[in-house]
């Protein structure tokens with residue numbers, strides 16, 4: 196990409212989109228097109244098509260999607276399949292119609308079968324059955340990969356699909372019902388710390404009956420305790436207990452969004468469809484995994500966050516909540532061979548986001 200190329204980042208206010216925008220600005224790119232959801236609803240096919248005809252971006256980072264943790268995926272199954280298919284169909288097809296030079300589509304590690312061998316190689320796509328909790332989301336993402344591949348093969352476009360592992364960073368979703376595990380655990384332990392310190396004035400309740408922190412509280416202590424308890428944070432014999440979901444045994448791999456953004460820009464600048472598809476008689480699985488190549492149990496993640504947040508209460512596990520896939524470690528050898536490697540350690544990354552969270 197030239198430094199003055201016109202770049203559209205779909206989802207520029209989200210976790211990944213905002214990191215891509217920050218990194219591009221840092222690297223000296225200047226010509227961005229960004230639209231909030233209120234300005235352009237990506238579910239609206241006609242509006243998206245007109246936007247592309249008008250703006251004619253050179254490059255597109257497709258980081259807009261319906262995203263959430265295990266419970267959100269499992270609960271809002273219809274919204275996850277509809278919105279993701281619709282957003283990606285609208286953007287990929289409009290990009291083709293308006294002659295976009297290159298597009299990067301963001302998928303997810305959940306596209307791989309739930310019992311696939313570890314680490315997950317790109318070639319395991321469509322080899323077996325998916326994890327049920329996020330099947331609608333995964334099917335939409337698989338459709339996106341195949342749409343990019345099919346447009347490349349039929350129309351000669353250069354659309355690359357990248358499959359990130361679980362991500363975290365600034366601008367993450369901290370809603371305790373819909374978030375991913377890492378931000379949820381930071382928030383739960385921060386609230387637990389405030390509760391232990393009897394810092395009632397820093398805990399309040401929002402209009403949707405959810406705990407909020409860092410504001411001067413107006414609700415009564417009883418109301419605050421009842422809401423915290425609803426989210427599994429409570430007092431027992433004067434010590435704080437926090438409830439986490441599932442068994443704590445599943446393993447996950449985490450990548451900081453700054454690393455993710457750097458990888459996306461690297462792929463956009465250095466890798467084309469021909470590089471990933473090259474040499475294959477049957478052109479399939481032309482997507483690229485993005486991760487750090489290391490995972491840990493959810494229990495060990497919880498202990499790491501406990502240490503960073505400095506929460507000294509108890510942790511208990513709610514077996515009624517789903518574990519999801521037991522393991523999804525990415526095989527990142529394809530990306531490493533193509534020249535990119537993650538740099539931010541999990542402990543440093545968590546310390547970085549907890550610092551920002553406290554701000």
Ligand SMILES: NC(=O)C1=CN([C@@H]2O[C@H](COP(=O)(O)OP(=O)(O)OC[C@H]3O[C@@H](n4cnc5c(N)ncnc54)[C@H](OP(=O)(O)O)[C@@H]3O)[C@@H](O)[C@H]2O)C=CC1
Nearest residue numbers: 206208209210211232236237238259260262301303361362
């Ligand atoms: N977070 C993770 O752990 C992982 C994410 N991914 C993938 O990475 C990509 C980015 O995810 P992430 O940054 O975490 O997600 P976020 O939810 O943080 O950001 C998504 C962005 O998409 C925008 N958006 C959603 N629907 C619409 C719409 N109808 N019209 C306009 N804008 C819309 C949101 O806008 P608004 O701000 O208005 O809501 C938001 O800015 C996604 O494709 C996701 O599937 C893959 C693996 C892991």
Ligand SMILES: C[C@H]1O[C@H](OP(=O)(O)OP(=O)(O)OC[C@H]2O[C@@H](n3cnc4c(=O)[nH]c(N)nc43)[C@H](O)[C@@H]2O)[C@@H](O)[C@@H](O)C1=O
Nearest residue numbers: 263264265303305329374375376379439440441517518519
């Ligand atoms: C990125 C990825 O994200 C999702 O898959 P997931 O990795 O299973 O999601 P998660 O981050 O929500 O949970 C990871 C693990 O952590 C456990 N867990 C413990 N306690 C809490 C907790 O308090 N909140 C949450 N959310 N999880 C918790 C939880 O039970 C599970 O075992 C999919 O959307 C999928 O589509 C996708 O792409």
